[in-house]
Amino acid sequence: MGSNAPTLRVEDLKTHFFTKAGVVKAVDNVSFSVDRAQILGLVGESGSGKTVTGFSILGLVDAPGRVVGGRIEFNGEDIANADEGRMQTLRGNRIAMIFQDPMMTLNPVLRVETQMMETVLAHQKVDRKTARQRARDALGQVGIPSPDERLAAYPHQFSGGMRQRVAIAIALLNDPDLIIADEPTTALDVTIQAQILFEAQKLCRERGTAMIWITHDLAVIAGLADKVCVMYAGRIVEAGAIDEVLDHPVHPYTRGLIGSVPSRNRRGVPLYQIPGMTPALLNLPPGCAFRERCPQADGACMAEPGLSVPFDGRAVRCFHPHLEAGA
Amino acid sequence: MSLPATQGAPNGALMELHGLSKRFVKTLDLAGKLASKLGSSIREETVYALDGVNMTVAKGEVVGLVGESGCGKSTLGRIVAGILEPTEGQMYYEGRHVATLEPAEAKAVALKVQMIFQDPFASLNPRMRVRDIVGEAPLVHGLVSSDEFEGYVDDVLGRCGLDASYKRRYPHQFSGGQRQRIGIARALAVRPDFIVCDEAVAALDVSIQAQILNLFIKLREELGLTYLFISHDLGVVEHISDRVYIMYLGRIVETAPTEDLFAAPNHPYTKALLREVPRLETRHSKFLPIEGEIPSPLEPPRGCHFHPRCPHATARCREEVPVLREIAPGRESACHLNDEA
């Protein structure tokens, strides 16, 4: 591993779906990097391309979708074009993904113990006893009480929150370098969510795991992430350090998003509403994809804005970024 | 009925609940019965979903109901909306004991209380057009005549931010936010006074969530509606509610005006809950989970339900149920710690 190289570097990633109705540019020229022990928040509304970005990194995009361009460097190795054998070695071992629905990870007909031990044994040369011990420890780590008894249970014998914790425990098993977490706490209570965020943070600090935390909840990212990428219609529209982006957003979409979160200082006051709806990605009209909902839109926005760096540490895709407050 | 009337509405409450409990008994199927006869440990299971809930909702008030998954929020909401019968306890609507009403009166009350659900798709009939989803109930209940029908539906849709030209479409032709608006329009169409919103914005993107929350606030102002707003999102509840009830494992543990509750929570559970609310203003948090697992409603702990996870639990907490009592004007909490003060 290169000493200062980021754990993951994504450059100009393009993942498109070639459907009968046309080309869906689900991920279009997306670039970001994540260092060791860093948490990157990937935020955006439903359909903005967050999950497809995660799937692309893991080599999980299925037909009619395909990664059609860009580089994905993992520990210095370009894996965008790696073969399935190589990806299988990496998945579940060096790179793990936690899904919104834990049943994407869990096999309903296998005992938790069996699944967890298989995950360990597939990638590590250890005996069954050690594998079982690892499984047990991982369950304890995510706060599952009586892990010894729980190992023998089937997924359906757990509550939704517990099932998600088991899926997270499986992701932790082989001590991966990168974890991609796709809205894993959206369906959970704040107290359970806090427990999972606590584990994520600990992992990052203690083992130097790099993390991509996908969510549509800015408040979760605020407390957890070091930096943030805001996605809109398949593109990153704003990126920077978490405090700076939240305190001085410059892209009109980011500004709208922050304004629409209920906040303690504005109780009962109408929330800011971003007008209109998320555009359909199929055959997006030319120009800025946010054009029809943007209060700043003008003639210039009929062309497509590129990514610019208005000041140090910030990237934005807009012809008229809001700069007074941020510069 | 003079006695319940005065008991039920001491201060002009629109809705009042007294000692409401709900138990679900999961009866055994045939195989289970056999196994049980043969000495297996399979038994009938009782879920203690609600345990002695008292609640008052004043006319025009927005009351938030918060608690962890499975604590009984939806069960309470469904009882209030008349969809479910309580096992014990009484419910008063405008001072009248609901269970003792004449059928005609009961029906009128049922129409006055409407419910809006989390999943706007599952709760709308996919084979019905929007105009029928919204207009059917008012027509059936004689709230509008067939001449007025089209105009009435247009009106209700307009109030909810939906264009009248959408009337002939089916639910699957709408986005999540629009479907939730249809759900709201359907509830409003029967001219309710009281709306139970059960996780009504949970499934929506923040930008759409903001639109729906603003719509709730606007409708309240225009129509003088009263809401019971159920959510596990404390940020949303704080934004919209005048007063909040905190529930833990079937019991109300604290209630207070929203500002007081968020500024100075009293109950150890409320404190733990508020500490964990993710907020835009809170950066680089040190997350600290509440110790312990959420106990099962199949076997609620003795004494205070929160004692297995409470950092202040004493021997008394393990035996004696703390009662919900006033700790300051308008504030109630159920914790033994308040006795020492």
Ligand SMILES: Nc1ncnc2c1ncn2[C@@H]1O[C@H](COP(=O)(O)OP(=O)(O)OP(=O)(O)O)[C@@H](O)[C@H]1O
């Ligand atoms: N198999 C597919 N065929 C065609 N289009 C697809 C396919 N899978 C995803 N897409 C499209 O790609 C876009 C991005 O989807 P993605 O699942 O990444 O969104 P997301 O940001 O994760 O949203 P959510 O918050 O709802 O999970 C969407 O417009 C979606 O419709």
Ligand SMILES: Nc1ncnc2c1ncn2[C@@H]1O[C@H](COP(=O)(O)OP(=O)(O)OP(=O)(O)O)[C@@H](O)[C@H]1O
């Ligand atoms: N029809 C039923 N039969 C048996 N048990 C039930 C039934 N409905 C609810 N329960 C149980 O009652 C308890 C309370 O459920 P309820 O749906 O009211 O919780 P909730 O607070 O709304 O949770 P969530 O936040 O997950 O929606 C749960 O343990 C649930 O499993």
Ligand code: SF4
């Ligand atoms: S490029 Fe134009 S339309 Fe797009 S976000 Fe910027 S101002 Fe708005």
Ligand code: SF4
């Ligand atoms: S009654 Fe006891 S266990 Fe319950 S919240 Fe109060 S101190 Fe904690």
Ligand SMILES: [Mg+2]
């Ligand atoms: Mg997704």
Ligand SMILES: [Mg+2]
């Ligand atoms: Mg519920």
